[in-house]
Amino acid sequence: MSTRQKKSASAKGRKRGAVRGGKRAPKYVYFFSGEGAEGSAEMRDLLGGKGANLAEMANIGLPVPPGFTITTEVCALYDRKTGKYPPGLEQQVEDALKRLERIMGKGFGDPSNPLLVSVRSGARVSMPGMMDTVLNLGLNDETVEGLAAASGNERFAWDSYRRFIQMYGDVVLGLKPASAKEADPFEAIIEEKKEQRGVRLDTELTVEDLQDLVAAFKDLVRKKTGRAFPLDPREQLWGAIGAVFGSWDNERAVAYRKLHRIPEWWGTAVNVQAMVFGNMGPDSATGVAFTRDPATGEKRFFGEFLVNAQGEDVVAGIRTPQQITRAASRAWAKERGISERERARLYPSLEELMPECYRTLTKVAAKLERHYRDMQDLEFTIERGRLWMLQTRSGKRTAAAAVRIAVDMVNERLISRAEAIARIEPEQIDQLLHPSIDPRASKTVIAKGLGASPGAASGAVVFSSEEAVAAAGRGEPVVLVRVETSPEDFSGMVAAQGILTARGGRTSHAAVVARGIGKPCVAGCEALRIDYAAGTMAVGDTVVRQGDPITIDGSTGEVMLGRVPTVEPKMSGHFATLMKWADEVRRLGVRTNADTPKDAAVARRFGAEGIGLCRTEHMF
Structure with missing residues (x-):
C-alpha cells in the first residue's frame, strides 16, 4: 500500500455515501449550489482548496454555478494504470449529475x-497552473446544434466546441508540443486559418471558420492517436476526471511540490461544475481579480478581463486583457503611449463597459476579503450581464506585497500582530534583501512591458525551459524569454533569474507563477518579436541572440541590453515595522557571519546584534 493510500485509509469521521452490496460506501462526492453546500472552508484537506472555497462561497450566498467535488481521497485510491476507481464512486457521480441536471433544467x-460542465483540479494549497482543466465538456456533433439553438448564438456554440476539442486533446489525449520549440498543433491550425482569412484575432473568425477548425481538430486527433475523438459525454467526463487526477503527478506539479515542500500523499480533488459562458458575445466576459495589488500590496482592487472570452484566454495571455478599473486602465494606456480617446474606444475598463457587474464584483471582493481575512485571488465570468464567481483563494503575492498586506491588515484590525508575523515565510524575507537596478547606472532600454513581479534580473537569454534548467545546472544565470509561458515552463522559470514574455498581463500565468516563486518578471512586452527556431528576439532593428546578456526590471517593466548594475535594498517602511513586531516577541538573538567592515555594516543595518562568526583568514 502506498503512502497516499495509507493516509487515505486512516481518514476518520468521514460521511457515508452510496449503498453497495448491502454496505454504504464512503462519501466521495460533495455537492454545492445556490441553496448551500455539503462542504465548507474547513474541509480543504478533503475537498481541496478550490472545492472548499466553492462550498464556502455557496454557503455565504455568493453567485456560484452549481457542481460537485470528488474528494482528495479518490486521488490516492484511483489506479492510474487500469483506470479503476473505488467502488461506489461512479454511482455517487451519477447521482450528483442528476441533481445538477435538475437544478440547471438541462440534460447531460x-x-x-445540453448541460455542459467544467472539470478542474484543486489541491488543499493553491498550485496555480500546475494541474489540468477541461472546459465545455459534454459537446459533440449533436449537442453543439442544441447549444446553438438554446442560446440563439451559433458562433458561440461552435467556438465552445472547438475550444473543448482543443483542451480535451491537450489534457486528456496528450496532444502537446513535443518540445518547447514546436508549436502547439491546435494553435498552428488556428493560425493557419486566420492567415487564410486575413484576420488577427480568434474573435474575427466566422461560424464557418469555426466549423472548419472543429473538423480539422478531429482529423488531427485521429491522425495522432489512431482513434476518433470521443463523442459520448460520459466517456468524455471520466476521461477528464482521470486526466485531472493524473495531473497531480505530472512533471510541473511534482517540481512545484518539491519547491514548496508539499507532500505527495495530499493528492488533488476534482471539481465538476456547470459551465457559465464568457464567450456569448459583447455582454459576456471573463476575468481574474485581486482584492489588493499582488505586486506591491497596495490596497486597491486590481484585475484584468476579456470580453467574449473564456477564462483560459486571460491566464494564457493569448489576447491582451483589459483592466477592471478605470484608473488602472488609464495607467495601462499611459505606459503604452495610448491616448485617452483611443483607450476609451478600444480598451475600456470593466467599470466603464459593464458598470453594474463591476459594482457587484467589488462588493463580492470586499465581502470575501473580510470573510477570509486575507488578500483574495478571484476568478469570475459574466454571462449575458450576470456575474458568476468561479473561484476564490488566498492570492499569490511578492515578498514586498506580503509584508505590506500583513502590516496593513493589522492596522485595519483584520488580523493580529502575531498572525501578521506568522504569515511571512523566511524565504520571503530573503527575497526582500535582493538588489534592484541602480538608478545612477547607465542603461540601454530596448523595450518596455508590464512590471509583473518586482526585482532586477540579469542573465543570458534562453528561449526554452529545458535550456534554462541546463544552464542553471552549469551555474550560468539566464533570463527565460517566451512568447507566453505555459504550465510546462515551470521548471525553467524556477531555474531562471527572471522571466520575460511578449504576451499576457499582470494576471497571466507568467506573472502569477513568478510572484509565487519570487522571480522578477516583465510580461506583455508586445514590441518583442521572438523567433524560437532562429534563437532570436528583436525590437525594431535591435536583435538579441540566445546567449546574449540582458537585464529586466520587474518593477518598471524595462528590458535592457547587457548586465546593468544593481543596488542593495534598505530596511524601512512596512518591512521595518514587521521586523520591530518580530523583535518584540522573539526569544532568539541574531548575530552575523562577517569578516569585513562592509559585511558588518550591512548586517548591522538589517538588525544583527553582533558578530557570531568571524574568519580572520578572510581579512588579510
Missing part, C-alpha cells in the same frame, strides 16, 4: 438542451 448529453 441532451441534444436539444
